[in-house]
Amino acid sequence: MTRLLEIEKLSVTFGGLHALKDLDFHVDEGEIVSVIGPNGAGKTTFFNMISGMVAPTSGDIRFEGNSIVGYDPNQVTAAGIARTFQNVRLFANMTILENVMVAQHCRTKTGAFGALFNTAGFKREEEEIRQHGIDVLGFFGTRLTGYRLEQPASVLSYANRRRLEIARAMATRPKLILLDEPVAGMNPKESAELTGLIGKLRSEWGFTVVMIEHDMGVVRDVSDRVVVLDHGEPIAQGSYEEVSTDPQVIEAYLGRPVEKRKKSDVDTSETGATA
Amino acid sequence: MTAVAPGPAGMMTSEVLPARSAASQDWNDILKWGAIGAASIAFLALTGMLVVLDPRPVISGALSLGYVAMIWVPLVLGYTTTKQVVLEGMARNEQGAADVVRGALIGALTGAGMSILAVLVNAFDLRDPLVNWSPELLAKLGFDRGLGFGVIAWIVLGAVLGALGASLHLMPARIAKTLGIVVGTILFVSIFEAFLDDLLEGFGLTFLTDFLYASRGGLTIVSTIVLGIAAALFGMFGSGKSAGLTAKLDAMEAPQRKNANMLIWAAGLAALVLLPIFTGKITNELLANVGIFLLLALGLNIVVGLAGILDLGYVAFFAVGGYTVAILTSPNSPGFSPGLPWWVALIVTVFMAVLAGLLIGAPVIRMRGDYLAIVTLGFGEIIRLLALSDWLKGWFGGAQGITNIPPADFGLFEVKGTDPRSVYYLTLFFVLVAIYVSWRLEGSRLGRAWMAVREDESVAEAMGINTVNIKLAAFVVGAVLASFGGAILSAKVGSIFPTSFLILVSVIILVVVIVGGMGNIAGVIAGSVVLIGVLGGPKQPGLLQEFSTFKLLIYGALLVWMMLKRPEGLIPNARRTRELHQEEFLQDAWLKGEIDTDDDDVADAVDTVVDAVDGEASTGGAPA
């Protein structure tokens, strides 16, 4: 297997706070890796650094062998890394189809000239953009297609907004997808369904996936490997079984109050694993 | 929250209680609104409107524009202060005599503001700080019949208008609408006098002009009555027809509707092409001015409306266009005067505009929001000050500007200021180009990227959009369109001065775009026609020439009012409206049951079945 993403001694400080410290991490092509850790552990910051939205204080990020430190977010996306946001950030007043069409920006090229003169190339590319948009939306069944295509993203239900975020990331034709808490706020049925789909991101679309997730059920079901962050430091890496029995991890989770929202999820899976 | 009209069966409706008795009033509230009204109307009088606008008759011998500018206050206050906010499920009183009394009292207090002002003007001399505190004002406050008459008349007039405003709520909707149409028609025909006069003359219908308008301007009393009756008849019996027509259009199948739309566009275009043949110089001059500002507004609409970049220095590109053409075509150009033909200069202008767009854009485009607005404001001034400077006088002519710019020669015809019709056609051509460009780009890859940047710049960037390039593209397209405007201005006026490019130009174009409806081509057109056509541009007079002193006051007031009440503009862009009324929009959708609610979704149900059949939904372990 080839190394897709390689991270070396990555650190970032925010005014004295070590949001991330000396993280070594790698993802091979075709893997699904989960990043877990208590709230405030630095997981989202980690994604922000990979996607170029936060500059690391030190360390290196290599994607397909090339360092992408210092890339602008759009260059990172063009290189083949797409992401979703923990607090869903869609283009709320653009239609659902437009959301996935605009995400193909860096894969397409017609400019003002083609649009003004309605050239054959322009028409062809528009049609391709549209078709690819419908294809990625179709990943979620009929929920985001049909009459929904022309509706603004703001009318979507919470779960569907999360799905559209994933579709939008898929539309950028990435190699690696970063999912930031994809099932947060979903009910058990929805999250179970999405867990299945995360598997399909790899099996059907060939994406490599790195996912931040609190729901240990989801983590167990889909991930090849789990990385645990605490206070910005990596405290364990390995398979779900290894990580979930690691004393340091258990302490990180049980040594202080687990956040309320996720309590039940974490409790069940943790006790199941430690028993 | 929006007031929701009683909805379809099964929804909550408000319980309607009988009307209050006329004497049960909220006296404090009446006093408050009366004081606000009195202060407003007195302020308007002190701005000088009453005196300055008086010479322009609306109805000859009966009503002047000066009084119209005052008496709308009690009327509108009477209407708005008795308007009921209907909340779902809340009991409310039926409207009745109590509301009329309330309106009349508030109106009377408003009128009393003028009475008090009259007494004060009579008693004291405050002309020193208040320039409009004059004997003429006193005369007009007394309706030219003396102080005593005025004091009483304002109170009575205020009360009557306030009551009228309030009773609009009580009338059947059709009557109220008809009244509106009557007043609107009379005002329209009166305000558009110069234009209609011109047009009727072009069609050889001077007898109609003679009938409609008095010799010294304004409608005659007879024509007012005839117009009123005609408008009333139309309001009562005819106005349903146009609604029927739009409904018919809506009901058409897609291809048919497309044809109908094409027909409407073609008819509109034909009218625009034929119109100046029938109108005279003054009207054509006015139309040309509207066209130039429309062109600028369409360009700014791409920058502000589509890409969401608040550029306050847009006039810079107008200046680049104007000066490039002036230098390249005028024999009097101080530094370099190749004396090129206009259209060759235009090609160079496009390059200069692109260059200016990039030069000004590059340093400011990385800034966001307020910072960008302030810096562009600065650049707009820098360009003007450079043109004015002694340092570059050898190129731009300093304060003397560049004169003797020849007409734009197209072989078959010339475009020059003394022939406004030719300027009109040239402007029309470029306006059509700008509309086409806006329309094509909006629906393209570039347009979508602009929208994404407007919605959320960081996310747009994370989705692979090079926001710097995209915003620069908007800047450049806007710059090119503005430079066309400048090029036309040069040929039209024949001379160019730094004072043609004051910050005011940027501000007024921005107001046109905002008032018309940001991001909407039809809105921008409406905004230009209403603001530039009626009120006038920064220096160009509109149909209401008398308003020129108060133009900025009105622009400012309009802007504030629009921002408060209708931020989406006169003719809104559907998407923009959603952005600005997100909450209400979602609420309405929820009330109408249109909102997508997670699981009970049909799509969801279908998916579940499909998933169950696939047997793949069972992979996830839902927490037991």
Ligand SMILES: Nc1ncnc2c1ncn2[C@@H]1O[C@H](COP(=O)(O)OP(=O)(O)O)[C@@H](O)[C@H]1O
């Ligand atoms: N841009 C920033 N500036 C300052 N502090 C930040 C910034 N982004 C994140 N942090 C801090 O870094 C820590 C890690 O946050 P985050 O990565 O969001 O955690 P999580 O693991 O819950 O996703 C938190 O203490 C947060 O307050």
Ligand SMILES: [Mg+2]
């Ligand atoms: Mg997070």
